[in-house]
Each structure stands twice: as C-alpha cells, then as structure tokens.
Amino acid sequence: MDDKFKFNDDDDGGGGNEWLATYGDLVTLLLCFFILLYSMSSVDSHKFKAIKASLSDIGVAEQKESLNPSVGDSISKIDTAQATKDMNNIYKQVKKVVDEKGLKSQVTISNRDDGILLQFQDEFLFDIGKAVLKDNSRSLLRQIASILREYNKQVKIEGHTDNIPIKNSEYKSNWELSTARAISVVRLFTDELPEGERLDAKKFEVSGYGEHHPVALNDSEEGRHKNRRIEIFIKKDRSK
Structure with missing residues (x-):
C-alpha cells in the first residue's frame, strides 16, 4: 500500500484543542460572577450612611447590622x-x-x-x-x-x-x-x-x-x- 494512504494513529485531526477555548470562556464567566457577588455584598461607609439616612424615616432600626455588620458594629461602638x-x-x-x-x-x-x-x-x-x-x-x-x-x-x-x-x-x-x-x-x-x-x-x-x-x-x-x-x-x- 502506498505510504500516502497509511492511517496515522497519532494524527489528532487538527481540532482537538478547541475545548480549551470553551474552558477559558467558562473560567472568565465564573470570575465575573464572583466579582459581581462581591460588589453586591460590599457596602462602603458613604453608601451605608446614605442608606441609613433614607431608611431612618420609616423606622428601620436594624439596617446597619443587616446591610453590613462590620460598619454597623463600628457605628455602634462610636x-x-x-x-x-x-x-x-x-x-x-x-x-x-x-x-x-x-x-x-x-x-x-x-x-x-x-x-x-x-x-x-x-x-x-x-x-x-x-x-x-x-x-x-x-x-x-x-x-x-x-x-x-x-x-x-x-x-x-x-x-x-x-x-x-x-x-x-x-x-x-x-x-x-x-x-x-x-x-x-x-x-x-x-x-x-x-x-x-x-x-x-x-x-x-x-x-x-x-x-x-x-x-x-x-x-x-x-x-x-x-x-x-x-x-x-x-x-x-x-x-x-
């Protein structure tokens, strides 16, 4: 048989690495997801004070603990x-x-x-x-x-x-x-x-x-x- 017709077991077909692109997209999406969660859970002191002021008129007494315990504890200590x-x-x-x-x-x-x-x-x-x-x-x-x-x-x-x-x-x-x-x-x-x-x-x-x-x-x-x-x-x- 002519050598050009021989089957090469080591041949990867030229497309075997395409899963890496899909994996990279998945990792990127997960990273964005966790960054979004972190940003939603973090409230800086200026944002917290604004929220506290807006809620004080309607009698919400626990907002400083429920929104951000660390900020609430600091204000309580002060x-x-x-x-x-x-x-x-x-x-x-x-x-x-x-x-x-x-x-x-x-x-x-x-x-x-x-x-x-x-x-x-x-x-x-x-x-x-x-x-x-x-x-x-x-x-x-x-x-x-x-x-x-x-x-x-x-x-x-x-x-x-x-x-x-x-x-x-x-x-x-x-x-x-x-x-x-x-x-x-x-x-x-x-x-x-x-x-x-x-x-x-x-x-x-x-x-x-x-x-x-x-x-x-x-x-x-x-x-x-x-x-x-x-x-x-x-x-x-x-x-x-």
Missing part, C-alpha cells in the same frame, strides 16, 4: 463611646458645681452604667410639707440646667417622701406631695428660667412615688431623712 464620654463630662461638671457650693451633704451624685443619678435632700429644696422651691436651691438647679442644655439628654425627675402621713390642707397624701415637688423642679427647668435658658420639656418625665420607694428604713429619723428626697436621673443614650 455611639457608645460618645455616650460614655458625655456622661463622664456631665458627672464632672455637676460634681464641680456641688463641691464649689459646699453641698456634698445635701446632694449626692452617682455615675452609673445607665446614667447619672442626683439625689437632693428635701430640706435643701423645700420647706416641710411644701412643694415650692427655696430661693437658695434655684441657683444650683439653674447651673445644672445649663449643663443639661449642652448635652440634650433624657431626664427623669422623681419625688419621694418618708412614711409619715402628711397633715395639711394642701396635699391629701404623700403621693400628691412627692408628685408636686417633682413637678416644681421640672417647671423650673422648662418654664421658669429665662427663655434662652429653658430646657426642652419633651426631654423630661416626672414621677411621684410617695413613701413607696425608700432607700432606707423608716424606723429612725436618719432613715426617714434619707427617704425624703428628689432624684434627677440623667439617662445615658442607648446605641440603636
């Missing part, structure tokens, strides 16, 4: 750090005012995890059985109002009494007296200061507990003295 810094500053400023006026025995200040608690002995603020603020207490409360105005925090004011029933025609029980005293303090902050110094009434809540939330036993004058008090609680901001 909020918490700022709130702690605010509380420390308020505590230092109020304590300085109280110390300078020599009122440590009349006003107690506690810097707690959830906020700052100020406890005022009743005789510093009011006469016995009355709910009208004494003149010498207004100066201190005005300075505290100035500090509160700078930080714009939520504030709760509570009135408390001892367990001795009140005996006058103005108040029928310790409920009324404790509530009236708390209202007198909040009215000073929101209504009675000069117009430019008043605090936003929306930031306040008021409660009167009578003798029902004592901090000491009422079986001695010392204990009853501790229980007759006004508390101003400045709330620490909660991260959202």
Whole structure:
C-alpha cells in the first residue's frame, strides 16, 4: 500500500484543542460572577450612611447590622463611646458645681452604667410639707440646667417622701406631695428660667412615688431623712 494512504494513529485531526477555548470562556464567566457577588455584598461607609439616612424615616432600626455588620458594629461602638464620654463630662461638671457650693451633704451624685443619678435632700429644696422651691436651691438647679442644655439628654425627675402621713390642707397624701415637688423642679427647668435658658420639656418625665420607694428604713429619723428626697436621673443614650 502506498505510504500516502497509511492511517496515522497519532494524527489528532487538527481540532482537538478547541475545548480549551470553551474552558477559558467558562473560567472568565465564573470570575465575573464572583466579582459581581462581591460588589453586591460590599457596602462602603458613604453608601451605608446614605442608606441609613433614607431608611431612618420609616423606622428601620436594624439596617446597619443587616446591610453590613462590620460598619454597623463600628457605628455602634462610636455611639457608645460618645455616650460614655458625655456622661463622664456631665458627672464632672455637676460634681464641680456641688463641691464649689459646699453641698456634698445635701446632694449626692452617682455615675452609673445607665446614667447619672442626683439625689437632693428635701430640706435643701423645700420647706416641710411644701412643694415650692427655696430661693437658695434655684441657683444650683439653674447651673445644672445649663449643663443639661449642652448635652440634650433624657431626664427623669422623681419625688419621694418618708412614711409619715402628711397633715395639711394642701396635699391629701404623700403621693400628691412627692408628685408636686417633682413637678416644681421640672417647671423650673422648662418654664421658669429665662427663655434662652429653658430646657426642652419633651426631654423630661416626672414621677411621684410617695413613701413607696425608700432607700432606707423608716424606723429612725436618719432613715426617714434619707427617704425624703428628689432624684434627677440623667439617662445615658442607648446605641440603636
């Protein structure tokens, strides 16, 4: 047989490498697919802030975690750090005012995890059985109002009494007296200061507990003295 008609087992037919082109196209498509997924899952801080602002008006509270946990965690940490810094500053400023006026025995200040608690002995603020603020207490409360105005925090004011029933025609029980005293303090902050110094009434809540939330036993004058008090609680901001 002529050599030109012999079959060559090593002959690849000239088209055996075409699968490489198809494989290359597949790899390229997969690469584009994963790049697209990555771009969809990544939200930079500027995009996240824009999304957060747009959703805040409709009450979406969890967008920072659901859209990008790392960005949300960072913002939460910043909020918490700022709130702690605010509380420390308020505590230092109020304590300085109280110390300078020599009122440590009349006003107690506690810097707690959830906020700052100020406890005022009743005789510093009011006469016995009355709910009208004494003149010498207004100066201190005005300075505290100035500090509160700078930080714009939520504030709760509570009135408390001892367990001795009140005996006058103005108040029928310790409920009324404790509530009236708390209202007198909040009215000073929101209504009675000069117009430019008043605090936003929306930031306040008021409660009167009578003798029902004592901090000491009422079986001695010392204990009853501790229980007759006004508390101003400045709330620490909660991260959202």
